[in-house]
Amino acid sequence: MSATIKCQYLTLAHAQALCGEDPESQLAEQRGENYHDAGLPPKRVAMLEFAEFLTTTSSAVTEDWVEELRSVGWDDADVVDIVHVVALFNYMCCVADDLRVDLDTERGWKEQSQRLSFKDVTAPKVFGKIAPMPESPVT
Amino acid sequence: MPYVKTIPYEDSQGELKEAYNTMTKSCGRITNVHAVSSLKPGIMKTLMAYVLSVMFGESDVSRAEGEMVAA
Numbered sequence: 001m002s003a004t005i006k007c008q009y010l011t012l013a014h015a016q017a018l019c020g021e022d023p024e025s026q027l028a029e030q031r032g033e034n035y036h037d038a039g040l041p042p043k044r045v046a047m048l049e050f051a052e053f054l055t056t057t058s059s060a061v062t063e064d065w066v067e068e069l070r071s072v073g074w075d076d077a078d079v080v081d082i083v084h085v086v087a088l089f090n091y092m093c094c095v096a097d098d099l100r101v102d103l104d105t106e107r108g109w110k111e112q113s114q115r116l117s118f119k120d121v122t123a124p125k126v127f128g129k130i131a132p133m134p135e136s137p138v139t
Numbered sequence: 140m141p142y143v144k145t146i147p148y149e150d151s152q153g154e155l156k157e158a159y160n161t162m163t164k165s166c167g168r169i170t171n172v173h174a175v176s177s178l179k180p181g182i183m184k185t186l187m188a189y190v191l192s193v194m195f196g197e198s199d200v201s202r203a204e205g206e207m208v209a210a
Contacts (some may be wrong), residue, residue, distance in 0.1 A: 032210030
């Protein structure tokens with residue numbers, strides 16, 4: 001979900017951590033940008049679709065989403081865990097982007113950041129006006 | 140550079156130094172995303188505890204799956 005909201009810092013941090021957990025992960029290789037094309041089983045795809053939807057459209061979630069998670073093998077405690085991971089890292093992305101945290105370059109992120117599709121997305125503030133979003137996060 | 144002042148470990152004292160030490164012990168390093176809140180060590184400590192609970196607590200959602208969601 002960090003890639004969904006175009007947060008470079010958290011996307012790179014967790015792609016790297018995922019690579020550490022699973023060095024063969026295609027999702028880590030493409031830095032979380034296209035989980036539908038990462039060779040993941042349906043259970044994990046459903047988890048990531050839920051995470052993406054929570055991130056972009058949280059207020060529109062219905063019980064159908066939870067039912068779908070149950071249908072692929074997640075139980076209610078898992079759903080609670082997933083929601084907290086999503087909520088925590090939405091928060092962390094906000095901190096990282098809103099305060100403009102520097103990338104941890106000693107961890108090799110500078111080069112990795114150049115491969116992100118959203119590396120140049122910014123929205124400079126116009127004094128007295130709310131700057132438009134460069135691109136809607138809801139697709 | 141971040142938009143706000145941050146206090147490096149070398150200059151930290153009291154609650155902030157304690158928060159930095161806890162972070163180093165549990166994560167192996169002080170990450171920039173945590174250090175950016177160094178003016179608010181109470182928030183840093185609470186956030187660190189939250190991260191440890193969510194990502195490293197007992198769960199059937201594996202660490203790798205948590206990282207997939209976070210990425």
